[in-house]
Amino acid sequence: MTVNDPSSTSLQLTDDGQLRHFLTLDGLNRALLTEILDTADSFIEVGERSIKKVPLLRGRTVVNLFFESSTRTRSTFELAAKRLSADVLNLDISTSATSKGESLSDTLLNLEAMASDMFVVRHSQSGAPHFIAESVTPGVAIINAGDGRHAHPTQAMLDMLTIRQHKGRFEGLKVAIVGDVLHSRVARSQIRALNELGAAEVRVIAPATLLPRDVESLGCSIEYDMVRGMKNLDVVIMLRLQKERMEGALLPSEREFYRLYGLSREKLALADAECIVMHPGPINRGVEIESAVADGPQSVILNQVTNGIAIRMAVMSMAMGGQMAERTRRQAGRARV
């Protein structure tokens, strides 16, 4: 028996279809994903001005709630919030309250007292941002900055923006995601986004130990042999390989992994000549990608960083706007009564 609506649509979207939280790409349609990309394009232009700030979130407080530390991601969210004129508070909780046994609910109760308008949440447990979105006061927007193995929707959207900038479209594209898909929240969000935006084919290339069960059900095909998998590719996305994977008996050695699944110049030469190379970072040179490829002409890894700020400005302003519009409607509703 299905007890729940299998999408998170109702939690993320207002009755008018505006974004209210940004937790996952599940349940967001092509029109909305395109709106996010278009809005981000406008924010890229803002980043080229002499004053790189717009007043959208002036007077709002954004709390970066990082239960799992990540300086890079936190910095881009912080910069994005500041460029929207918000006040930003960075809370690195990975080392404080929760590790001392305080529950997530208790931590949240304390934070609510700070009258924040938005929480940017990163957590090692899948679903933590959903849990927070379900428990916060109405009006507070939750942005998922990566949860467990579940989703990293802003990363996936900035990757989509990068692809659109270079390829101009999604229709007909053949995209491969290579490496540790099993542990990757980014890969899950990318597969979802590519499918919704109309990519022709998404291949995951990895040994069976690094693939989730029934991964095809996410909307991709499996290729164990990277040499075969590189054929006709328009985009190749490399995933970061954590060193711990050797200890869990998932892989024999870095050397064997690099030989079979590392992106070398020889393997890249098998793809389409215009194929772009992406990596969500941070890169392990010589583990999943050859230095000459990471720094080479087909690599768009640095574009991804610039796009990250614009995408985060887009989803933050859209979600905050959705919350505010919803509040206006609520108040109007009350006034009528």
Place this chain on the structure above:
Amino acid sequence: MSSLKISGGRLAGNDTETTMLIRDGRIAALGDTAVREPSDRDFDAAGCILAPGFVDLCCNLREPGNGQKGNIASETLAAAHGGFTTLCASPDTSPVNDSGAVTNLILDVAAKRSAVRVLPVGAITRGLEGELLSDMAGLAAAGCIAMSNGARAVKNARVLRRCMAYARTFGLTVMFSPENQALAADGYAHDGLVASRLGLLGIPEVAETAAVMEMLLLAEETGVRLHLGQLSCARSVDMLADARKRGIAVTADVAMHQLMFTEDALADFDSRYHVRPPLRSEKDRRALLAGVREGAIDAITSQHQPHDSAAKQAPMEATEPGLSAIESTLSMGLLLVERGELDMTSLVRALTSGPASVIGRSAELREGAVADLCVFDPDASWTPDDISLCSVGRHVPLPGKDLPGVVRLTLCNGQQAWPGK
């Protein structure tokens, strides 16, 4: 002792109305004889079904414990509300029921405060740690009706083999929830479509089936009476049926929620449905239902696991597994009957005579039998909410939904257990 006459109800599995007279804790008369006998009190059971009191092979009463998650008084009242009269109490208490002293404590508290019959299950390993044998003979002498390792795994096959051989010595029944610890690892959801999409850590099917196979082989070798508790996989049902054909003394149960829900219940990260073993695929659910209908699975349990609210309010990985299910078990069964997935006869059997025979008891409504019974109205409905529920655990399946089946009267040993006084 006063007498009670119940009239107007139908016996489960029988469509004709009957009258039942209860006197001195027993069923004194049934049918026409009962109509003619005088009684001190009458109960109008018009429209209701009379069934033997339900027997639960896996129930957590949380006492001894710190009381936050429930206690014997609260959880046995909840059981009576659900139509249960006999509960096999899991040894997974604090302290663990691994000594005669704890067993005696449970029985003492139950004698004073329990609404229904509590049968303690002893810990098969000391502290449920899965390493050292507990004093099984002592536990049995104190009143434990079977030995189990609760929801925890035994360390390895060697310990498991010795547990079985030792229990066999004293003719004890062993109950295990089959799960290969190494394969289950840190998982908390079925390793399938939903877990892959949501990035939940999976427990593969083979974590159960490998353990079932291992346990069946060890039971065959040691000759112990093995009961497999809370199966979740289609393959387990097949292996169980095969083992029985080979003559292995094995019985099995399934939790009601496994018949009702699948992995889809987790689709919105709903920690409520974080249970162990995890809710699996629709194929598994159908096979488990067939197992109950065809008798390969002897019993349906509530697998009642009351918790304080904080234990369930967190991201799934940080929550404790289990549903507060005992008050909704009958209703879920009736929903399955409504949908044609289960027949009333199989449902009642799996809640009564099936589990009773696993622990060497009987559960039937005949003259002279102990008056353990439950009178429920299958056409009336109720809503699990803060007012209707008796259990400390509020994480019920299907909260706020209109559920079929209202228990009007539960008698245990002829004493009224529900409605409570």
Place this chain on the structure above:
Amino acid sequence: MTALLDMDRLLDDLEAGLRRILEERGVTAPALIGIRTGGVWLADVMSKRLALKEPWGELDISFYRDDFSRIGLNPKVKPSSLPFSTEDRDIILIDDVIMSGRTIRAAMNEIFDYGRPASIILATLVDLGARELPVQPDVTGQVLALESHQRVKLRGPDPLYIELQETGR
């Protein structure tokens, strides 16, 4: 009503007004900026009429609107595009309709984020009055008084015409 809004005459008046004020102020090389979308069409027309050599710029003021906190972000926002630096320039800001003055306030804030201009001349095709902020156009094609249920909207770009909308009620 439509007879009052003869587009050629309106554009002639706008052009004449602009030429007059540029001469008064001694501005020889103005930078022209239109506010999306009507103002951009007008910028195109005026750029040709004034024979400006430099390409005109376009502003999307979505990020500066003061009603964000009530209705959220405009889902159709497009990047602004100013193909020149605004620092120390004399700017002609052009829009189709002025009413409350809030759009112009937002546009001026946005222009300042590109650099500090020497001056801004505001030109609007139609002035509907009903001002809520102290912002007045330097040049306007036509002043109109509408009923409360009426709206006007510039349609275009080819041909450019003004549409009168009845909002019902």
